[in-house]
Amino acid sequence: xxxxxxxxxxARVLAERLLGPKGPELTCEECFDVLDVYVERELADADxxxxxxxxxxxxxxxxxxxxxxDSLLALLRNGFGA
Amino acid sequence: xxxxxxxxxxxxxxxxxxxxxxxxxxxxxPDLVSxxxxxxLNRSGAERDAAVAELHGLLLRTARFEINRRWAAFSNLYGxxxxxxAWQSAxxxxxxxxxxxxxxxxxxxxxxxxxxxxxxxxxxxVRRHAWRTREIPLAPAxxxxxxxxxxxxxxxxxxxxxxWALREEVDRLTGRQRxxxxxxxxxxxxIDVLAERLNTTRGAxxxxxxxxxxxLRTGLEARGxxxxxxxxx
Numbered sequence: 001x002x003x004x005x006x007x008x009x010x011a012r013v014l015a016e017r018l019l020g021p022k023g024p025e026l027t028c029e030e031c032f033d034v035l036d037v038y039v040e041r042e043l044a045d046a047d048x049x050x051x052x053x054x055x056x057x058x059x060x061x062x063x064x065x066x067x068x069x070d071s072l073l074a075l076l077r078n079g080f081g082a
Numbered sequence: 083x084x085x086x087x088x089x090x091x092x093x094x095x096x097x098x099x100x101x102x103x104x105x106x107x108x109x110x111x112p113d114l115v116s117x118x119x120x121x122x123l124n125r126s127g128a129e130r131d132a133a134v135a136e137l138h139g140l141l142l143r144t145a146r147f148e149i150n151r152r153w154a155a156f157s158n159l160y161g162x163x164x165x166x167x168a169w170q171s172a173x174x175x176x177x178x179x180x181x182x183x184x185x186x187x188x189x190x191x192x193x194x195x196x197x198x199x200x201x202x203x204x205x206x207x208v209r210r211h212a213w214r215t216r217e218i219p220l221a222p223a224x225x226x227x228x229x230x231x232x233x234x235x236x237x238x239x240x241x242x243x244x245x246w247a248l249r250e251e252v253d254r255l256t257g258r259q260r261x262x263x264x265x266x267x268x269x270x271x272x273i274d275v276l277a278e279r280l281n282t283t284r285g286a287x288x289x290x291x292x293x294x295x296x297x298l299r300t301g302l303e304a305r306g307x308x309x310x311x312x313x314x315x
Contacts, residue, residue: 010241011244012244014245017267018248018295019295020291020295022299025292028273028284028285032198032202036190036191036197037189039190040191061295062273063270064205064273064274064284068198068201071147071151072194072198072201075144075147075148075197075201076194
C-alpha cells in the first residue's frame with residue numbers, strides 16, 4: 001500500500017518523524033525515572049525541556065513515553081494525584 | 083506486570099534530575115505530605131494497611147483516568163474489560179511502588195511519583211489488550227510515494243528523492259533493525275506491544291530503533307540529504 005506525498009516540505013516532515021530526534025536522549029527506563037520531575041516542572045511553568053534536553057528528545061522520539069507524559073500531565077492538570 | 087517497571091535499575095548513570103539538582107546547587111527534602119506517605123507505607127499493622135488502601139484508591143482513579151483517555155482509540159474495548167484493566171493496573175502499580183519505595187527521593191511529590199506507575203501500567207495494558215488479536219505488521223504496509231501530479235517539478239523531485247533514498251537506506255538496515263523500524267516508526271505499532279510479541283523489553287526495542295534511526299540519518303547525510311529539523315539545542 002502506498003499513499004500520496006504532495007511536496008518536498010511534507011516529505012521532510014515525514015522523514016523527520018520517522019527518523020526521530022537527532023541529539024542525545026534518555027532511554028525509556030531513564031525517562032520513566034524522571035517523568036514525575038519533568039511533569040511537575042512543566043506545571044510550575046518552568047522550561048523543563050531546556051533543563052532536561054535529553055528527556056525532551058526522548059519524548060519526541062518515543063510515542064509510548066510521550067503518551068505517558070501527556071497522560072500524567074493531563075492527570076495533574078485535572079486535579080488528580082492530590 | 084510490566085517488566086519495565088521492575089527491571090534492573092541503572093546503577094552507573096546519573097539521571098537528569100540529579101544533574102539538575104547538582105546544577106542548581108539545591109537539595110530539596112521531600113515535602114511533608116510525601117514524607118508522611120513514605121513513613122506510613124514503611125510502618126506495619128493497621129496504619130500501613132490504611133495507607134496501602136488509600137494509595138490503591140489513588141492508583142485505581144489514575145488507571146481509570148488513563149484508560150478513559152485511551153479507550154476511544156480502541157473500539158474493541160468494553161465497560162467490563164476497561165474496569166478490569168483499571169483494577170489490574172492499580173494492583174500491579176501498587177506492587178511496583180511498594181517494591182521500589184526506597185527509590186523515592188522526593189524530587190517530586192509522592193503522589194506524582196506514584197501516579198506515573200499507574201499511568202504506565204494502564205497505558206501498556208490498554209495497548210496490549212487492543213492489539214491482542216491483531217497481527218503485527220513487520221513489513222511496510224505504508225510507504226509514501228510522490229503524488230502525480232505534484233505541485234511543482236522541483237518539489238516533486240525533492241520529495242521523490244528523499245523518500246526513495248530513505249526506502250533504500252531502510253533496506254540496508256539489519257533484519258532486526260528493519261523489523262523494529264518498520265513496525266514502530268512506519269506502521270505505528272505500540273512499542274510495548276511489539277516488545278511483548280518479540281519477548282523483549284521496551285527499553286531494548288527502543289535501543290534497536292534508536293540505532294536504526296542513527297544509521298538511516300548517516301546514510302541520508304552521505305547522500306547529501308541530511309535531515310536537520312529535529313536537532314536538539
